[in-house]
Amino acid sequence: xxxxxxxxxxxTTKLVSPIEGDTVxxxxxxxxxxxxxxxxxxxxxxxxxxxxxxxxxxxxxLSDVTYHDAQSIVAFWPPQFLLIESEEGxxxxxxxxxxxxxxxxxxLGGILWTALDKKRPSYNTLYYWIRVVARYRLxxxxxxxxxxKIFMMQMVLPTVGMLNTNxxxxxxxxxxxxxxxVQLGYEVFLGFGEFIPGVLLLHRKTAALGAALAxxxxxxxxxxxxxxxxxxxxxxxxxxxxxxxxxxxxxxRIWRLLVKEQTIIPINHYPPFSIxxxxxxxxxxxxxxxxxxxxxxxxxxxxxxxxxxxxYNIPNTPGIAGTxxxxxxxxxxxxxxxxxxxxxxxxxxxxxxxxxxxSLSYKTxxxxxxxxxxxxxxLRVRGNTTNRELNQxxxxxxxLLSRQKRKRDLGxxxxxxGGMSGDRRYFYYDADTVNHxxxxxxxxxxxxxxxxxxxxxxxxxxxxxxxxxNEFNDSIYVVLDKWEKEYPLQVGRRTLxxx
Amino acid sequence: xxxxxxxxxxxxxxxxxxxxxxxxxxxxxxxxNLKEWSSIELAGFRVLFVFFLIQIxxxxxxxxxxxxxxxxxxxxxxxxxxxxxxxxELVSTPKWGAWSFSNWFIYLTISVFxxxxxxxxxKSSRQYYFLHYLLRAVVRYKLAFGLIAYGFxxxxxxxxxxxxLSNLHTNYGDLFAWKLYFQTTAINPAYESFLGFxxxxxxxxxxxxxxxxxxxxxxLGFLGNVAMVNLFYSVxxxxxxxxxxxxxxxxxxxxxxxxxxxxxxxxKAVGEKFYPLWAASRLRNVRRFLRAFAFVVLAFIGFxxxxxxxxxxxxxxxxxxxxxxxxxxxxxxKLNNNxxxxxxxxxxxxxxxxxxxxxxxxxxINRPIKLDISDGDGVxxxxxxxxxxxxxxxGRHYFSYTKDPSKDxxxxxxxxxxxxxxKWNLxxxxxxxxxxxxxxTNERNDxxxxxxxxxxxxxxxxxxxxxxxxx
Numbered sequence: 001x002x003x004x005x006x007x008x009x010x011x012t013t014k015l016v017s018p019i020e021g022d023t024v025x026x027x028x029x030x031x032x033x034x035x036x037x038x039x040x041x042x043x044x045x046x047x048x049x050x051x052x053x054x055x056x057x058x059x060x061x062l063s064d065v066t067y068h069d070a071q072s073i074v075a076f077w078p079p080q081f082l083l084i085e086s087e088e089g090x091x092x093x094x095x096x097x098x099x100x101x102x103x104x105x106x107x108l109g110g111i112l113w114t115a116l117d118k119k120r121p122s123y124n125t126l127y128y129w130i131r132v133v134a135r136y137r138l139x140x141x142x143x144x145x146x147x148x149k150i151f152m153m154q155m156v157l158p159t160v161g162m163l164n165t166n167x168x169x170x171x172x173x174x175x176x177x178x179x180x181x182v183q184l185g186y187e188v189f190l191g192f193g194e195f196i197p198g199v200l201l202l203h204r205k206t207a208a209l210g211a212a213l214a215x216x217x218x219x220x221x222x223x224x225x226x227x228x229x230x231x232x233x234x235x236x237x238x239x240x241x242x243x244x245x246x247x248x249x250x251x252x253r254i255w256r257l258l259v260k261e262q263t264i265i266p267i268n269h270y271p272p273f274s275i276x277x278x279x280x281x282x283x284x285x286x287x288x289x290x291x292x293x294x295x296x297x298x299x300x301x302x303x304x305x306x307x308x309x310x311x312y313n314i315p316n317t318p319g320i321a322g323t324x325x326x327x328x329x330x331x332x333x334x335x336x337x338x339x340x341x342x343x344x345x346x347x348x349x350x351x352x353x354x355x356x357x358x359s360l361s362y363k364t365x366x367x368x369x370x371x372x373x374x375x376x377x378x379l380r381v382r383g384n385t386t387n388r389e390l391n392q393x394x395x396x397x398x399x400l401l402s403r404q405k406r407k408r409d410l411g412x413x414x415x416x417x418g419g420m421s422g423d424r425r426y427f428y429y430d431a432d433t434v435n436h437x438x439x440x441x442x443x444x445x446x447x448x449x450x451x452x453x454x455x456x457x458x459x460x461x462x463x464x465x466x467x468x469x470n471e472f473n474d475s476i477y478v479v480l481d482k483w484e485k486e487y488p489l490q491v492g493r494r495t496l497x498x499x
Numbered sequence: 500x501x502x503x504x505x506x507x508x509x510x511x512x513x514x515x516x517x518x519x520x521x522x523x524x525x526x527x528x529x530x531x532n533l534k535e536w537s538s539i540e541l542a543g544f545r546v547l548f549v550f551f552l553i554q555i556x557x558x559x560x561x562x563x564x565x566x567x568x569x570x571x572x573x574x575x576x577x578x579x580x581x582x583x584x585x586x587x588e589l590v591s592t593p594k595w596g597a598w599s600f601s602n603w604f605i606y607l608t609i610s611v612f613x614x615x616x617x618x619x620x621x622k623s624s625r626q627y628y629f630l631h632y633l634l635r636a637v638v639r640y641k642l643a644f645g646l647i648a649y650g651f652x653x654x655x656x657x658x659x660x661x662x663x664l665s666n667l668h669t670n671y672g673d674l675f676a677w678k679l680y681f682q683t684t685a686i687n688p689a690y691e692s693f694l695g696f697x698x699x700x701x702x703x704x705x706x707x708x709x710x711x712x713x714x715x716x717x718x719l720g721f722l723g724n725v726a727m728v729n730l731f732y733s734v735x736x737x738x739x740x741x742x743x744x745x746x747x748x749x750x751x752x753x754x755x756x757x758x759x760x761x762x763x764x765x766x767k768a769v770g771e772k773f774y775p776l777w778a779a780s781r782l783r784n785v786r787r788f789l790r791a792f793a794f795v796v797l798a799f800i801g802f803x804x805x806x807x808x809x810x811x812x813x814x815x816x817x818x819x820x821x822x823x824x825x826x827x828x829x830x831x832x833k834l835n836n837n838x839x840x841x842x843x844x845x846x847x848x849x850x851x852x853x854x855x856x857x858x859x860x861x862x863x864i865n866r867p868i869k870l871d872i873s874d875g876d877g878v879x880x881x882x883x884x885x886x887x888x889x890x891x892x893x894g895r896h897y898f899s900y901t902k903d904p905s906k907d908x909x910x911x912x913x914x915x916x917x918x919x920x921x922k923w924n925l926x927x928x929x930x931x932x933x934x935x936x937x938x939x940t941n942e943r944n945d946x947x948x949x950x951x952x953x954x955x956x957x958x959x960x961x962x963x964x965x966x967x968x969x970x
Contacts, residue, residue: 087965163672167662168958169970170671172686175960179683182676186731193724205763216720227687229964250762257761258754259709261770266761328844341841343828343850351843372964421959421970487672488870488893489679493733494595498867499673499893 026121035123037110039130042245044102045238046137049079066310067147067300068399074144074293078102078238095234099241124269131207131246138242139201140293142214146195147297150188151305155181156313159416160353161361161424163487164326173374174419176228182489193217201246202290204270208250215243230374312398315357315409315416320431320456323354323464329362331479347472352480354464358409359416360440361426368422369446373414410443417443427452442471454478535625544627545614546607547749548634553606554742555641559587576657576803577812577878583648583800584739592738599738635750639705640793642746645739646702646718647797651804653695659685660811663888665853665861667958668826670894675870676732678891686960697721702797705750706790712758715751722747735874813875813887815857815899820909820927823854827935827951835946852951853895858882858902859914861895868893869917889914898923908939923947 027035048054053076060069081101088094148154155177162170162178170178180187194217200210218239225233256262273279304310329349332339339348349362398411409428417426425447427440436457442450450471457465462482470476488499536544557563562585569578592601652658659681666674666682674682684691701721704714722744729737761768810816829849832839839848843865850863859882875890883899896918898911907928913921925939925947935951962968 091965158671164670166668167671167674167682168667168960171959171964173964175683175686178671179679182679183731186727189727189731205765208762212716213720216717223690223693227690253761254758257757257768257770258712261709263770264761264768266765266768268765341843343841367969370959370964370968370970372968374964419959419964423970485672488675488891489672493675493677493870493872493891498869 027123032120032123033110033114035127036113037106038245039123039126040109040113041102041106042130042134042242044105045078045242046133047079048076049081050077064403065300066399067297067304068312070293070297070300071144071148074140074297075235077235091229091231096237099234099237125271127249128269128271131249134242134246135201135204135207135211136289138214138239138246139198139210140289140297141239142194142198142201142210143294144297146191146193146198147301149191150195151191151301152184152187153301153305153311153313155187156311156415157181157184158489159359160324160326160355161359161416161426162420163489164351164353165420165424169421169423171370171372171374171419172228173230176224176230177374177419199294202294208247208254211243211246215240215247218243312412313415315355315359315412315428317358317407317409317428317430319354319356319358320433322461324356325354326483326485327352327354327464327480328483329478330481331477333477334474336475336477349478352478355416358429358431359426359443360429360438361424363424366423368425368444370420370422371413371418371444371446374419410441410448413443413445425450437468438466536627541624541627542614542618544631545617546610548627548630549610549613549617550606551634551638551746551749553609554586555637557585557587559585561585562587574803575812575878576651576800576807577876579800579803580648580652583644586739586742594735595733600741603738635708635711635753638746638749639708639711642718642743642750643702643705643714644793644797645743646698646705648800650695650698650700650702651801653698654692654801655695655804655808656685656688656691657804657807657811657813658695659691660813660887661685661688663814663855663859664824664826665855665859665895665897666888666892667960668851668853668861668863668895669892673892673894675872675891677734677874680728680732680734706793711750712754715747718747719744719751812878813885815855815859815882815885815888817858817882817901819854819856819858819860820902822929823927823935824856825854825953826956827852827854827953829949830952831948831950833946833948836948849949852949855888858900859888859897860900860911861888861897863895866896868896868915871915871917873916883912883914886914886916896921 053073056069056072079098079102082097083089084094084097086094089097145154158178158181167175180190194214197210197213197217200206201214202210218236221236222233222240225231225236253264253266257264271278273282304312310316329341329352332341332348334347339345341348341350343350344365346364346366349364352360352362354360398408401411402408407428413426420426422444426443427450428443429438429440431438436455438452438454438456440452440454442448452468452470454466454468454470454476459465462484464480464482466478466480467476486497486499491497491499562582565578565582565585569575569582586602588602589605590601592599649658662682662685666678671679684694697717698721701714701717704710704717722740726737726740726744728734729740757768757770760766828851832848834847839845841850842848843850846864846866848864850865852863853861855861870893871886871890873886873890875885875887877884877886879885889897897914898921899914900909900911902909906926908924908926911923911925913919921942923939923941925937927938928936930936933953935953937947937949937951939947941947957970959968959970962970
């Protein structure tokens with residue numbers, strides 16, 4: 001057989017039918033037109049359509065690969081031909097403009113195609129292949145987002161600062177992410193709710209079930225994103241559309257079987273893969289794809305989880321041992337003068353927290369420009385966004401910082417600082433444990449120039465005394481006493497306790 | 500005598516005298532008798548039949564107690580919901596852990612035992628198509644009623660009412676997980692309503708035999724999630740939710756073999772289902788009447804739920820002091836004429852005060868609280884007992900108050916069931932628009948004098964993240 005016919009047979013499908021002598025039925029005209037439009041639409045949607053994606057792939061270094069890379073490959077955004085940098089364009093309905101643009105392109109393409117291709121009786125083969133593309137695109141995307149939750153990284157446990165912040169002093173998105181983060185077991189469950197549909201989509205036979213589950217899950221995520229201004233409504237809606245497209249193939253049959261109660265003999269068109277190299281190619285592609293985006297991705301996320309130094313929501317510089325907790329400010333002096341506690345005071349600390357990692361926070365009655373970056377931003381795929389008002393993208397660069405061997409923790413703020421009211425300030429510190437000195441820097445990018453150098457002593461296990469110069473170059477002296485708190489959130493309602 | 504037929508067969512009837520109970524026939528192949536069930540299928544069905552009916556048939560006296568305790572001229576939505584979601588309990592169970600399912604274990608034991616006896620005396624039955632049909636119908640209605648009533652509960656935002664100002668002013672860590680979950684959902688009432696809509700939609704799909712599988716498919720995902728939330732956030736409805744889940748799984752399983760043939764194996768999928776022949780019989784009208792009646796009852800329940808929209812039943816109803824709503828910081832605080840300065844550690848000093856729109860104030864004081872561990876979902880007439888606002892919320896002390904009609908005096912009582920002996924009398928005055936003075940005695944007859952300053956606070960939750968903002 002010639003090479004051409006080898007290739008040709010790859011692109012034909014065989015009728016798989018239990019009935020002898022059944023033939024391929026020609027399609028109706030409207031079916032053909034609808035298919036041409038849908039084909040172009042889904043093909044464009046499933047293709048990464050912005051340069052950042054390819055730049056990223058070509059700049060990958062094998063030695064540096066982390067789950068970040070796995071995720072940014074599978075979680076690529078739908079096409080962004082148009083960018084409307086208004087509130088409606090970032091958070092509202094206009095954010096869907098590109099879905100409409102692609103649809104218009106698909107309709108125009110469909111008309112052209114119809115004019116050029118009049119003879120073809122059906123598109124069973126193309127329909128098969130576009131479903132393959134859609135299935136794998138959706139499958140790897142769902143697996144990626146699922147792994148993020150299965151390994152408990154998308155939402156993490158509340159910080160000490162968060163536990164001691166009023167409910168309404170957080171952005172809605174923070175509250176939504178936060179309420180999942182308080183119960184990691186639930187997050188894992190949600191993760192499997194995405195991972196399992198993804199795995200089901202990898203198999204032709206279970207694709208309908210996987211697509212139905214994925215569409216329902218993603219539709220709910222889309223709505224939640226709108227209600228909580230969470231910013232990834234469009235990518236979830238995009239997954240929903242692909243899920244519905246895949247399910248569409250089986251939906252009429254399911255309807256006839258269950259609602260019309262008809263007995264059905266399904267007729268499927270599959271490529272025969274009858275020639276050796278074809279089935280090798282198929283197996284090989286499957287192995288490579290699943291090896292990278294299922295097995296390797298799982299390993300990378302698993303490693304990121306195991307090796308806590310790499311969690312994109314949690315800083316990795318350890319704090320001073322044994323300091324984690326909530327503190328009362330027992331004494332506070334500025335330039336030698338004692339200042340008593342006053343809830344209106346804009347300088348005196350009202351309280352303080354130390355985290356497990358190197359972070360000190362304190363509350364005052366002084367506002368700050370808040371960090372609004374809680375998760376990803378809808379416009380991040382375009383490097384050239386100009387509207388920083390709406391689209392604050394620059395604070396989440398821990399991965400970049402760590403590759404440049406700079407302090408990655410200054411870029412890990414999306415959980416601790418992002419979405420939190422500004423009257424609690426969060427400082428990163430470098431601890432000189434020999435001379436007992438903390439070099440502090442405000443983690444909030446809008447206030448990154450706020451730096452303090454504080455000497456610390458620990459006269460007892462629960463007391464920390466800080467002295468040195470604060471961000472206004474005043475000399476301060478602060479006595480902190482640990483407040484052994486039990487939190488109802490952590491203790492739970494199943495045991496009786498007083499708080 | 501029973502007659503059976505396929506629903507699609509309009510005119511034909513085949514009456515099989517005597518043994519009709521054991522015969523149905525196949526639409527396309529009438530010559531064959533119906534497939535007999537395997538002995539495992541027969542035994543399994545007997546167990547399920549008893550297990551479901553024992554929980555659905557209203558035999559328990561408590562059910563009738565509930566029925567008669569309702570004022571049927573003006574029934575409360577929550578009482579109707581409780582009636583619709585009633586499951587009989589033979590023994591009272593602990594609220595948490597595996598033993599909260601004690602009644603299930605008992606019913607299962609009874610079911611297995613009955614199935615053995617039943618199997619012993621009924622050796623002639625080789626299938627239970629008719630009973631299966633009936634059981635499905637009963638389970639469908641029980642499930643649909645529960646879903647739709649719960650759907651209204653959410654649709655009209657009664658399940659998770661909007662959080663009070665005090666709840667919004669509570670530290671994240673001071674809320675029980677369930678409360679946090681409820682509150683996070685409730686800040687977007689439209690989302691809560693959407694969740695209710697999904698339940699109602701699923702319920703309606705389940706009321707029609709042809710769409711049961713779509714309804715239960717939806718519900719398996721939805722309730723699967725709710726069951727997990729119940730487990731992880733200790734919501735406390737897990738027994739009922741799991742009953743619904745089990746019912747859905749039972750109904751859904753009917754179509755699994757067909758769907759498996761169609762989608763996975765890609766072979767012939769048999770669509771015919773078995774229906775008793777209602778045609779030309781009065782039973783058909785009975786069935787139609789019953790479904791219509793079900794819709795009327797459900798519409799009535801929905802109507803009662805809608806009546807609560809403007810006055811959520813978990814929230815106190817009497818108005819608070821006019822113009823007092825807001826968040827205050829006590830700028831001066833005297834206990835027995837001694838000034839106590841600002842402090843977050845002093846067990847007497849008030850740190851902040853919130854006046855709700857209704858007659859509740861909450862105060863932040865550094866004194867331990869034994870939290871109200873209830874769900875706060877009872878139907879209560881007195882505002883003191885409407886405890887949703889304090890259920891699962893620590894960090895603040897909540898007082899319900901009544902106003903003296905003639906003087907500017909309020910009589911306060913701690914809302915927390917564990918601290919209800921705390922009763923205060925306070926007079927109030929508004930020296931200016933933004934200040935308020937409270938004066939009176941607490942439960943130990945200590946004299947209190949408090950000057951409050953109202954704070955116009957901006958909240959990140961309301962300001963949103965759509966623009967640059969200082970907070």
